Amino acid sequence: MDITVEDQPTALVAVLRERVAMDALPEFYDRAYRAVAEEVGAAGLTITGPAFGWYRDMPTDSVDLAAGFWVGADAPRALAGGVEVVELPGGPAAVGVHVGAYDTLPGAWSEFRTWTMTHATSMRGDFLEVYVTDPSEVADPSQNATRLVLPILG
Numbered sequence: 001m002d003i004t005v006e007d008q009p010t011a012l013v014a015v016l017r018e019r020v021a022m023d024a025l026p027e028f029y030d031r032a033y034r035a036v037a038e039e040v041g042a043a044g045l046t047i048t049g050p051a052f053g054w055y056r057d058m059p060t061d062s063v064d065l066a067a068g069f070w071v072g073a074d075a076p077r078a079l080a081g082g083v084e085v086v087e088l089p090g091g092p093a094a095v096g097v098h099v100g101a102y103d104t105l106p107g108a109w110s111e112f113r114t115w116t117m118t119h120a121t122s123m124r125g126d127f128l129e130v131y132v133t134d135p136s137e138v139a140d141p142s143q144n145a146t147r148l149v150l151p152i153l154g
Helices: 022-042 102-118
Strands: 004-008 011-021 052-055 062-070 083-088 091-099 127-131 145-151
Touching (some): 011 052, 022 083, 062 083, 091 102, 102 145
Antiparallel strands (some): 004 091, 011 083, 052 127, 127 145
16 A cells, blocks of 8 residues: 555544444444434535544544544534534645455554654554445445545644
């Protein structure tokens, strides 16, 4: 995987955020995407980007996770059902695209750990998985494209 440093823009995102057990991630993602899409639609807002998972801390047996979509700049800050519009901070980030099933993502993140050590870079403490490929539209999970974004300290 090619890893490059890119400047990420600050953006508004609609998310459902919870502390989630690692073995409960699939259920949380399904519930979160449904809730966020419903509330964004009910508020008359527009989804402007693909689904993502924003890991707010480093996973252990659980993780502080926000899942949702990018939304327009005129979004209200609080929606119903625990969904909220928050600012996703921008700044420098190591970015790469992993192609493969979701269960192969830990290996891709290992490449990022190696990259940060090789480049003497410090992580900000959070990271994103942007699900470029909609799994409902691609029959073969090995073809899923996931954009990995690891914010780094300048």
